[in-house]
Amino acid sequence: MTIDHAFRDGFTYLSFITAVDEGENFRLFWRFVRLDEPAARLVEATVPREDPVAPTATRLYKGADWHEREIYDLFGIRFEGHPNLKRIFLPDGFEGHPLRKDFESPEVERRPEGYY
Numbered sequence: 001m002t003i004d005h006a007f008r009d010g011f012t013y014l015s016f017i018t019a020v021d022e023g024e025n026f027r028l029f030w031r032f033v034r035l036d037e038p039a040a041r042l043v044e045a046t047v048p049r050e051d052p053v054a055p056t057a058t059r060l061y062k063g064a065d066w067h068e069r070e071i072y073d074l075f076g077i078r079f080e081g082h083p084n085l086k087r088i089f090l091p092d093g094f095e096g097h098p099l100r101k102d103f104e105s106p107e108v109e110r111r112p113e114g115y116y
Contacts, residue, residue, distance in 0.1 A: 001043050006032040007060045011041055014057060017067035019047075019075045021101045026052055026077055047077055056081040074099040 001009075011032035020027045026047040033040045047054050056079040057064035068079040069088040076097035079085055087094065096103050 001041055003030060003043065003055065003057050003060060006030070006041055006043060009041075010034050010036065011039070014061040014063050014067075015040075017057065017064060017071065019071045019077060019099075021075065021099060023049075023101060025049055026075060028054055028071070028077070030057065052077040053080050055079065056083075058082055073097070076100065 011034050013033040013035055015031045015033050017028065017030050019029075026049065028045045028047055030043045031040060032043065045054060052075070054077060056068060058068065058079075059081065065082075065084065066088065068082055069085060071077050072079065072082075072085055073087045073089050074097055086092070090098075096105070098105070
């Protein structure tokens with residue numbers, strides 16, 4: 001199922017979009033809900049670490065705007081076709097994307113290996 005399929009199948013509400021850094025790739029998750037009956041669908045996609053780009057959902061789901069901006073800000077994944085893709089939490093001049101596993105900063109202390 002794709003974003004377009006979800007919309008055509010009556011999943012008119014996008015409840016969230018999130019991302020996970022899997023090391024070599026990123027994984028994106030979109031959760032869609034039907035409001036006329038109790039049904040939900042989870043759509044996932046793998047995005048390459050090099051040149052991470054995914055299609056925007058904003059053309060069908062206006063609420064995707066902030067979710068995509070958050071993922072762009074914290075992971076660096078660009079959403080092709082997004083009408084206003086810019087940082088939402090961090091200042092414009094901020095270097096890097098803090099939720100990437102390879103993010104380094106002198107102000108951030110890493111947990112010891114194996115610590116949960």
